Amino acid sequence: AQSVTQPDIHITVSEGASLELRCNYSYGATPYLFWYVQSPGQGLQLLLKYFSGDTLVQGIKGFEAEFKRSQSSFNLRKPSVHWSDAAEYFCAVATGANNLFFGTGTRLTVIP
C-alpha cells in the first residue's frame, strides 16, 4: 500500500535562510511525486512534480526537489526563504490508479 510521510509537522526558519522539507514515500512501483503548497484558507498550488528522468526537479518560486530512490525520499529545498513562503506544504504520491495520496503536511513559519 502506498503512503507518504512528512516527519516534520512544523518548521520555523529565518528569512533568507535555506529550507529543506522532508518527504518519504512507500510505493511498490515507480512513483509520480508532487509537492503542493497551501496558504491559509486556500486550495493547493503545485510547486513541482517528478515523473521520470532527472532526479533533481526545478519548480516554481525557486523551489527544487530531489528524488532519491534508494532512500524513498523526495525532499523539497529552497536556498533562501522569503516571508511569503510561510504556508503549509504537502508531499503527495500518485499511484497506478492515478489517485493522489497526501502526507500530513509541514507548516512553515518564517521569522524576520
Next chain:
Amino acid sequence: GAVVSQHPSWVICKSGTSVKIECRSLDFQATTMFWYRQFPKQSLMLMATSNEGSKATYEQGVEKDKFLINHASLTLSTLTVTSAHPEDSSFYICSARTGGRGNEQFFGPGTRLTVL
C-alpha cells in the same frame, strides 16, 4: 491554463439543510474530478472520484447517500452535502484531472462549510 474554480467559497447553513458545492474546470475538459475533505490542520482526505457520465467511486467510510456527487459534464462536478450536521463542517476541495502524462490534478480554491 488548467484553472479550477469552486462555488461558493464559503457557506454557512443550518443543521438539517442540504448544501451544493460546484467544481468547474474553466479552460480544459476534465474526465475525472476528485473531492477531498480537509479538517483543520490536517491533510487532504480523498472522499470520492467522479468520472463524467458515470457514478462516483467513494472511498471507504464515506457515506454515498450523504455526499451526493454528480459529474454531468466534462467541466462540472457537484457535491451535495445532504442533511448537513455540525460534524460535516470542513474545508472541501475539488480537483480535476486532464488526460496528460502523469495525470496531474489541478485543485480548486476550496469551499469552507460551516454547519450551525
